[in-house]
Amino acid sequence: MITATLHFQIHISSIIALQMFLLKTWRSTAFGVYGYLNFTKSGFLEHSKHFKPEDMQTRIEGKNCVVTGANSGIGYATAEGLASRGANVYMVCRNKERGEAALSKIRSTTGNQNVHLEVCDLSSVSKVKSFASKFASKEVPVHVLVNNAGLLENKRITTSEGFELNFAVNVLGTFAITESMVPLLEKAAPDARVITVSSGGMYTAPLTTDLQFSDEKFDGVEQYARNKRIQFMLQSGKLETNRKG
Numbered sequence: 237m238i239t240a241t242l243h244f245q246i247h248i249s250s251i252i253a254l255q256m257f258l259l260k261t262w263r264s265t266a267f268g269v270y271g272y273l274n275f276t277k278s279g280f281l282e283h284s285k286h287f288k289p290e291d292m293q294t295r296i297e298g299k300n301c302v303v304t305g306a307n308s309g310i311g312y313a314t315a316e317g318l319a320s321r322g323a324n325v326y327m328v329c330r331n332k333e334r335g336e337a338a339l340s341k342i343r344s345t346t347g348n349q350n351v352h353l354e355v356c357d358l359s360s361v362s363k364v365k366s367f368a369s370k371f372a373s374k375e376v377p378v379h380v381l382v383n384n385a386g387l388l389e390n391k392r393i394t395t396s397e398g399f400e401l402n403f404a405v406n407v408l409g410t411f412a413i414t415e416s417m418v419p420l421l422e423k424a425a426p427d428a429r430v431i432t433v434s435s436g437g438m439y440t441a442p443l444t445t446d447l448q449f450s451d452e453k454f455d456g457v458e459q460y461a462r463n464k465r466i467q468f469m470l471q472s473g474k475l476e477t478n479r480k481g
């Protein structure tokens with residue numbers, strides 16, 4: 237009798253393991269195809285066929301744009317693109333030296349001197365809050381907030397505030413800066429917009445309540461994908477927050 241129960245349990249757990257394996261394989265394959273078609277360089281080139289040339293040359297003098305993680309990669313290109321169209325750009329960077337180097341490069345390539353550096357480490361909610369209150373004293377309406385800063389840290393690192401690092405930057409810091417900018421975005425209404433740079437990688441991970449990846453062996457890639465899915469859900473208003481403090 238005991239042997240039969242044991243067999244039955246082993247059988248059930250093998251079926252569950254097989255189901256999980258098939259689900260993961262299906263998810264990776266489907267994402268691989270969808271990702272190649274939509275999120276790679278060839279995806280961009282395909283989508284860009286539908287860009288309107290006149291939209292690409294729009295001038296945006298007088299618009300105040302905040303770009304996080306603006307010293308490199310997509311954030312740098314975004315800040316430079318906005319500056320070249322005449323916007324007042326506020327580059328939010330965590331490292332002063334890297335930020336200053338990017339700032340002077342953008343000023344010289346675009347000729348736009350209305351580009352500014354703000355130093356803020358998004359992995360700390362208290363730093364985001366103090367940056368936001370200092371920034372609010374400028375009393376500038378914010379027309380565009382680009383939440384670009386993000387990271388994929390493979391090791392499990394805990395911030396001084398007790399949060400897993402990927403989650404702290406990609407989700408908490410991004411949410412905190414967005415929320416703190418709301419009064420300034422409202423000043424720019426109805427023109428204001430918030431753009432959050434998520435990732436097609438989010439399709440590889442389902443939503444989970446284990447926000448800090450503490451229930452199983454840590455996997456930075458999986459955590460990044462989970463974070464990007466949460467970013468998307470928060471931005472699209474599909475998730476509600478239940479905040480304390």
Ligand SMILES: NC(=O)c1ccc[n+]([C@@H]2O[C@H](COP(=O)([O-])OP(=O)(O)OC[C@H]3O[C@@H](n4cnc5c(N)ncnc54)[C@H](OP(=O)(O)O)[C@@H]3O)[C@@H](O)[C@H]2O)c1
Pocket residue numbers: 304305306307308309310311328329330331334356357358359383384385386387405433434435436437
């Ligand atoms: N590249 C891709 O293929 C790809 C695809 C999908 C989505 N994305 C998303 O696009 C965004 C930009 O990625 P990227 O490829 O351009 O990467 P990147 O070159 O590494 O840029 C990331 C930026 O975020 C900043 N950052 C990281 N941690 C920060 C923190 N704690 N506080 C403030 N800033 C912080 C980095 O600053 P430091 O220079 O100081 O580290 C850097 O400026 C990310 O959100 C990423 O998830 C990228």
